[in-house]
Structure formats: structure tokens, C-alpha cells
Amino acid sequence: MHGMIRVPPEKGEEIRKKAVLEGFLDTARKIRKVRTKEGNFLEIPVTEAAYDSVESFLVLEQKNPEFLENSKSLKESLEGFLSKPELALVPAGWQILGNIIIVSIPEILEDKKTRIAEALLSMYPRCRTVVRDFGIEGQFRQPKRELLLGSGTETIHKEHGCFFKQDVTKVMYSKGNLEERKRMSKLGKGEIVVDMFAGIGYFSIPMAVHSKPKKIISIEINPESFAYLKENIKLNHVENIITPILEDCSQAAPEGEADRVIMGYVGTTHNYLEPAIRALKRSGGVLHYHETVPENLARIRPEKRIEEAAESLGKKVEVLETRRIKKYSPGVLHVVVDARICG
Incomplete structure (x- = not known):
């Protein structure tokens, strides 16, 4: 969306300065004069951050936006x-x-x-x-x-209608996981969800904001990430949906309660498959299992690990999909497997 604020010419400089100071002026587009039935106005191009300004500006969609020439590389x-x-x-x-x-x-x-x-x-x-x-x-x-x-080094990043407060020197935030965060925002409606490695709310927040599950149990062991998780729950007004827990997810995950479990961590995620499967309802549920894996094993190892963990608990697995999220390092992929676990 190319948003803009339409203001009388005499208010133009005042609002432009406010937009600069508050960080919602879109510097890639031109400020331009327009004539309407109501009179002459200035159209000041703004970013999504304009919606969060203390003043309630009416942000309109700008037709035929004019872009400034690209600045130097x-x-x-x-x-x-x-x-x-x-x-x-x-x-x-x-x-x-x-x-x-x-x-x-x-x-x-x-x-x-x-x-x-x-x-x-x-x-x-x-x-x-x-x-x-x-x-x-x-x-x-x-x-x-x-x-x-x-x-x-603390900032609030806005993405897909969600706010993520963080200190960039203390927690990671990968732009490469954007599509997966968007995908999670479409799942879980009315469900009980366990987020095993919640971080600052990477997947819990989009799901809570957009899908409105019945409950999300968000578990995080890192105290710094957990502090931001709690802030982001308030910032996005989802206190009635997300329950944050500061603990090791292998100890804190509930048993037999979840319709869906998110395992959005890479490195040693497979070590937590059994508690994740136990967290699902006895009737079954869906697992979103993340793993970094050599490219030639991307469709074999993650699925095999899920099947072995399920078998040890007397459960069966139906692999729904294996998706590539991004290239993690040379020859290594970050993938996510969606699997239905049933009794």
C-alpha cells in the first residue's frame, strides 16, 4: 500500500516535520500538490508507521504515486x-x-x-x-x-500487522523466515497451540494477532528473549491468547493438550521431538518441525527423525508437506516439515 496524508498547504511543513521526527515519512515518494472539489491540498507520502502516530491521521491510498529518483548506491x-x-x-x-x-x-x-x-x-x-x-x-x-x-540498539519492527520489540544485539530476527511467519498467521484458529521455542514471539504473535487461537502456550528458555516476548504480547494486545512460560520446553510443555505444536528452532530441535509429540492431544494433531539439514538429505532426515520419535511413543505419522525456508549456509537448508501425528 502507498499511503498518504492529505493536508492543507499551510499545514504541509508542520506535518512533514512531524512525519520526519516520528519516522513515518516515506522518503521514496514525492510530496505533491493536488486539486480536488474541496480545494487545494498537499499529499504527504507516509509509511505504515503513520497508523501508530499519536495524532489520528486519515491515511489514504495514493493513486499513481510519484517516486523520487533512486539515491546513490x-x-x-x-x-x-x-x-x-x-x-x-x-x-x-x-x-x-x-x-x-x-x-x-x-x-x-x-x-x-x-x-x-x-x-x-x-x-x-x-x-x-x-x-x-x-x-x-x-x-x-x-x-x-x-x-x-x-x-x-532497541527498536520496534513492524511486519504483517504485528509489532516486534527487540534489542538487535541480544536477539536474532531473520528476514528469511518472513514467509513462514506469514504462513503461521493463517493457522490455528480456535485451537490450543504450543510454541516450543517462542523467542520474542516470532510465530506466536502473528498466529495470535491474525488467526485467534483459543490459547497459545509460548515457551522460551532465554531470559532476554522472554522479556521481549512478554512486552510483545502486550504491544500486540494478545494477553488473552498467549501464556508465556520461562523454562526449558522439554520440561514445561504440557501433555495431551495441543492441537498444534510449533518447533521453530534449528540445531538440536530433534532432541525435543518426543516431548513435542506428547504435547499433542491423544487424538492427534499437527507438528511444525524445523531443521537445518544437508541439501541432499532435506527430504529424508527430518521426516525420518519425526517417524522414529513417533514410533517410540506408539504413534503414526502422516507427512503433510516439507517446505524449504531458506539456504542456511553453503550446502545446508533450513526446512520445516508439517506432519500429522495420530494414535
Whole structure:
């Protein structure tokens, strides 16, 4: 949607400044004058964040939006500051969460990292912080990151009508899982759901906001992620649906209660298959099992692991679908298997 606010010309500069300060001006489109039956107006292009402004603006769909010419690329912005060999190593992509830019910068450009961060901020006026990414580490898959420019690393990222508050130096948020989050938002209506590795609410929040299950039991062992999970439950007004639990899911998962179990973690997820299956109702239910797996085993190993765990509990498995979520690393895929478990 290309939203816009229509205001009288004399109010234009005041509202434009407010849009800049509050971060909902869409800088990719032009502010333009229009004439209607009601008189002359300015159309100020806005992002989805305009809906959350303290003032209740009437946001309209803009017909035939006019886009500004693309600004310089990152490499073009750095010409004259970096040598040609250095420019060849400048990152070609980065992630934006809320108003924070997350970028990987090779070690060889260590002494140019601040200049690269400045160039990125000039490209994205709505952003206020640049963070350098070094990957993930530890049992909780926490990001290893360095603040390059800006004063804060906490932000609220809006996605598919949901809000995710997070500190980008403490919790991971993968853009590659976007389609899976959208898919989960269409499932679970009226059901009892157990989210075994809830994190900050990656799957629990979209499902609660859009599908309205009867109950979601969201289990998370990392205290930092759990704190944001509780905040996001309030932020999205789903306190009546989600029950958060700070504990190891192998101990905290209920038995014989769920219609659906989400296992949205990778690495050692297969170790938790038995408690996940036990969480399902005796009559059965659906399992969403995530795994990182070598490409040549993507359709074999995850399904076999589910079947072996179910068999040990005297259950049967009907594999509904195996979906590729993203490439995890060279030769390794992140997949999710939807399986119906029955007695």
C-alpha cells in the first residue's frame, strides 16, 4: 500500500516535520500538490508507521504515486573515501529492522567501518542506528554485534500487522523466515497451540494477532528473549491468547493438550521431538518441525527423525508437506516439515 496524508498547504511543513521526527515519512515518494472539489491540498507520502502516530491521521491510498529518483548506491556514496580494491569489498546488502540498519563489514575494512555506517544512514533518513553483524553464537543463538553509529540498539519492527520489540544485539530476527511467519498467521484458529521455542514471539504473535487461537502456550528458555516476548504480547494486545512460560520446553510443555505444536528452532530441535509429540492431544494433531539439514538429505532426515520419535511413543505419522525456508549456509537448508501425528 502507498499511503498518504492529505493536508492543507499551510499545514504541509508542520506535518512533514512531524512525519520526519516520528519516522513515518516515506522518503521514496514525492510530496505533491493536488486539486480536488474541496480545494487545494498537499499529499504527504507516509509509511505504515503513520497508523501508530499519536495524532489520528486519515491515511489514504495514493493513486499513481510519484517516486523520487533512486539515491546513490552505497559504493557511489563511498567513492573518494575508499580505494577501488576497498570499494569492491563494500557490502552489497544489509538488513533493516525498525529504524536500525544491520550490516556485515569485512575485517579488511575495519578502519572504514564508521564511514560506511555514515553512508548507510545518509541513504536511509528514517534510520538512526547502524550495527555491525558478526554472526551468531551460543546455545541461545544470540547475535554477536557491534554498535557503529547511533545511541540505541532497541527498536520496534513492524511486519504483517504485528509489532516486534527487540534489542538487535541480544536477539536474532531473520528476514528469511518472513514467509513462514506469514504462513503461521493463517493457522490455528480456535485451537490450543504450543510454541516450543517462542523467542520474542516470532510465530506466536502473528498466529495470535491474525488467526485467534483459543490459547497459545509460548515457551522460551532465554531470559532476554522472554522479556521481549512478554512486552510483545502486550504491544500486540494478545494477553488473552498467549501464556508465556520461562523454562526449558522439554520440561514445561504440557501433555495431551495441543492441537498444534510449533518447533521453530534449528540445531538440536530433534532432541525435543518426543516431548513435542506428547504435547499433542491423544487424538492427534499437527507438528511444525524445523531443521537445518544437508541439501541432499532435506527430504529424508527430518521426516525420518519425526517417524522414529513417533514410533517410540506408539504413534503414526502422516507427512503433510516439507517446505524449504531458506539456504542456511553453503550446502545446508533450513526446512520445516508439517506432519500429522495420530494414535
